[in-house]
Amino acid sequence: AGSGYQAWLGYRQLLPGDRFDQYAVFNRIHVTETDSVIQTAVSELTHGLEGILGVKPEFAEQGKHAIAIGTFGNNPVVDRIVTAEKIALIGQEGYVIITDKKNACMAVGAATSNGVLYGTFHLLRLLSTGSDINELDIVDNPINRLRMINQWDNMDGSVERGYAGESIFFKDNLITEDHGRIRDYARMLASVGLNGIVINNVNVHKVESKLITEFLPDVAKLAAIFREYAIKLFLSVNYASPIEIGGLTTADPLDSDVRQWWKEKTADVYAAIPDFGGYLVKADSENRPGPFTYGRDHADGSNMLAEALEPFGGMVIWRCFVYNCKQDWRDRKTDRARAAYDHFKPLDGRFMDNVILQIKNGPLDFQVREPVSPLLGAMPSTNQVLEFQIAQEYTGQQRHLFYLIPQWKEILDFETYTKGKGSPIKRIASGSVHGNRLAGIAAVSNIGDEMNWTGHLLAQVNLYGYGRLVWNPDLTAENIAEEWIKLTFGDNENSINVIKNMLLSSPAIYECYTAPLGVGFMVTPHTHYGPDVDGYEYAKWGTYHYADWHGIGVDRTLATGTGYTSQYNSPNFERYESLADCPDELLLFFHHVPYTHVLHSGKTVIQHIYDTHFEGVEKAERLVTEWYSLAGTMNEVLHKQVAERMEEQVEHAKEWRDRINTYFYRKSGIADKAERLIYS
Numbered sequence: 001a002g003s004g005y006q007a008w009l010g011y012r013q014l015l016p017g018d019r020f021d022q023y024a025v026f027n028r029i030h031v032t033e034t035d036s037v038i039q040t041a042v043s044e045l046t047h048g049l050e051g052i053l054g055v056k057p058e059f060a061e062q063g064k065h066a067i068a069i070g071t072f073g074n075n076p077v078v079d080r081i082v083t084a085e086k087i088a089l090i091g092q093e094g095y096v097i098i099t100d101k102k103n104a105c106m107a108v109g110a111a112t113s114n115g116v117l118y119g120t121f122h123l124l125r126l127l128s129t130g131s132d133i134n135e136l137d138i139v140d141n142p143i144n145r146l147r148m149i150n151q152w153d154n155m156d157g158s159v160e161r162g163y164a165g166e167s168i169f170f171k172d173n174l175i176t177e178d179h180g181r182i183r184d185y186a187r188m189l190a191s192v193g194l195n196g197i198v199i200n201n202v203n204v205h206k207v208e209s210k211l212i213t214e215f216l217p218d219v220a221k222l223a224a225i226f227r228e229y230a231i232k233l234f235l236s237v238n239y240a241s242p243i244e245i246g247g248l249t250t251a252d253p254l255d256s257d258v259r260q261w262w263k264e265k266t267a268d269v270y271a272a273i274p275d276f277g278g279y280l281v282k283a284d285s286e287n288r289p290g291p292f293t294y295g296r297d298h299a300d301g302s303n304m305l306a307e308a309l310e311p312f313g314g315m316v317i318w319r320c321f322v323y324n325c326k327q328d329w330r331d332r333k334t335d336r337a338r339a340a341y342d343h344f345k346p347l348d349g350r351f352m353d354n355v356i357l358q359i360k361n362g363p364l365d366f367q368v369r370e371p372v373s374p375l376l377g378a379m380p381s382t383n384q385v386l387e388f389q390i391a392q393e394y395t396g397q398q399r400h401l402f403y404l405i406p407q408w409k410e411i412l413d414f415e416t417y418t419k420g421k422g423s424p425i426k427r428i429a430s431g432s433v434h435g436n437r438l439a440g441i442a443a444v445s446n447i448g449d450e451m452n453w454t455g456h457l458l459a460q461v462n463l464y465g466y467g468r469l470v471w472n473p474d475l476t477a478e479n480i481a482e483e484w485i486k487l488t489f490g491d492n493e494n495s496i497n498v499i500k501n502m503l504l505s506s507p508a509i510y511e512c513y514t515a516p517l518g519v520g521f522m523v524t525p526h527t528h529y530g531p532d533v534d535g536y537e538y539a540k541w542g543t544y545h546y547a548d549w550h551g552i553g554v555d556r557t558l559a560t561g562t563g564y565t566s567q568y569n570s571p572n573f574e575r576y577e578s579l580a581d582c583p584d585e586l587l588l589f590f591h592h593v594p595y596t597h598v599l600h601s602g603k604t605v606i607q608h609i610y611d612t613h614f615e616g617v618e619k620a621e622r623l624v625t626e627w628y629s630l631a632g633t634m635n636e637v638l639h640k641q642v643a644e645r646m647e648e649q650v651e652h653a654k655e656w657r658d659r660i661n662t663y664f665y666r667k668s669g670i671a672d673k674a675e676r677l678i679y680s
């Protein structure tokens with residue numbers, strides 16, 4: 001109980017009085033089907049009821065005093081309770097949960113076993129959060145078809161940008177034997193409705209290239225575990241595999257031997273894993289190989305793989321994180337933010353139907369604040385999937401508290417105007433704006449082999465919330481937080497309020513003491529943890545802030561800058577282009593301004609920098625006080641774990657504050673109006 005391992009699936013016992021009496025009516029399970037996903041649902045329901053009610057549920061022949069779970073047409077009790085009208089509303093992965101009060105029974109019904117599993121997890125969520133289940137009448141379908149998680153795990157056991165220990169999948173260049181832990185992870189993912197996993201890092205090196213050859217039998221074992229939880233397994237592949245492991249001399253996508261090689265290897269993969277999801281590819285990106293070497297483009301490269309996968313129903317997920325990572329800082333014309341759009345937009349219409357482009361939420365790299373990628377929605381004839389990062393690479397690395405759901409909500413609600421009003425990112429991601437067959441959301445996982453999965457216990461909420469939000473982007477950050485708190489810490493009103501407040505205020509606090517006004521980076525090179533204002537300023541990575549004695553920011557306007565603003569549709573283009581209309585929080589992303597420039601807030605840029613950095617630390621200190629107010633209300637070990645991280649956050653926020661304030665004081669020579677301590 002003190003480890004955090006159970007995460008949100010602890011199913012703690014309700015006490016008589018809670019809603020115990022009404023729940024006790026439903027202590028039997030009625031099931032008629034035997035396939036493996038239904039069996040997963042049954043064992044989860046058994047386990048859940050046992051925890052919540054404190055008694056082992058029985059299996060019932062009849063529907064009375066029972067929860068009936070099953071697919072339509074295969075379970076008489078489900079069929080009796082669920083009307084044809086309801087059935088018509090349910091898609092491939094949706095479910096209904098309906099209470100039949102008269103007969104004291106309940107049905108969790110769906111068109112597929114996968115839907116039954118999601119419905120079962122939802123029912124358990126309702127029970128664990130103490131909801132009234134007497135009159136349930138729920139019809140629920142996921143909004144996004146692809147609900148993916150990307151592991152950045154390497155076979156040596158390390159996790160790229162991992163902040164919670166080592167890989168749970170790989171160790172010593174082998175696939176781990178600890179299938180129990182992997183099964184528990186599958187369970188967590190399924191409980192929040194995720195349905196696809198890429199088990200290895202997008203940076204695929206020689207050993208990982210062999211996941212589709214030598215290691216295939218072991219990969220198949222993992223696929224079998226995930227299959228029981230309705231999750232499809234995918235692999236990241238190395239674009240240069242034909243050379244590196246195939247003995248060919250080229251990886252040219254138009255070379256017939258290369259095409260044949262991929263076809264054969266792909267057939268082997270499907271022979272071992274008939275429901276294999278497909279390949280994820282990082283090509284021509286950050287020194288990874290790709291079609292550019294052969295004078296080909298990304299459509300040529302991805303279509304070659306798509307052709308190999310197509311006969312089996314597989315897909316290629318091709319990443320758009322393509323930019324010049326060997327830029328010269330002296331060159332003010334090249335703008336990394338432009339790169340994805342410039343590379344991919346002209347290729348619209350050339351991709352096969354089973355290719356999906358995976359696009360990071362912002363044009364740079366998961367910064368605390370950046371605008372939404374203008375490539376999202378800009379290719380009407382191409383499938384796209386939106387990429388988030390649950391791992392907190394630039395948002396405190398799971399040592400600082402950062403609740404990511406509010407940030408993702410803002411992104412999902414962003415209006416692209418790609419087909420006029422009514423084209424927000426959430427409808428691009430779901431495929432509904434352009435009518436895509438394949439669409440959805442993917443995110444980089446934040447788990448590792450640490451006992452509590454995520455290092456910072458409270459970072460579990462980001463994994464939980466990711467699944468919930470991707471299932472339904474209209475859920476609110478408040479509701480998701482509240483659900484998670486109840487499931488994790490129990491139903492105590494004070495704790496719920498305190499923790500909810502902490503979570504909801506956390507992104508703004510972090511933003512306060514890091515790089516100001518959307519300018520981004522200013523982090524220690526390589527680790528990306530902690531402040532280093534000029535760390536990347538003269539580097540090749542294309543992430544500059546251009547601070548001088550006079551001002552700061554990147555001019556990305558069409559009029560006088562890199563022209564990045566013109567990648568946006570009207571009226572976003574005009575809003576970002578105009579210094580007067582550009583939102584404060586993104587000002588330095590789009591404009592270079594003097595420190596004396598007055599923001600909409602009425603403050604000068606320099607005063608804003610000082611104020612937010614002092615406030616950020618004060619607010620981080622308040623978070624600690626709030627957390628200490630909960631001592632004694634929860635498991636002591638868990639409380640202490642979090643307290644330690646929160647204290648580290650404060651110390652580290654001070655480092656950010658002082659480095660940033662001093663840097664800008666030295667550059668500008670302008671004093672703080674409030675005369676606080678800035679080290680000169």
Ligand code: GCU
Nearest residue numbers: 160161202203282286321365
């Ligand atoms: C970032 C991150 C890398 C990662 C890359 C990617 O640059 O720092 O570690 O490989 O994104 O998304 O491919």
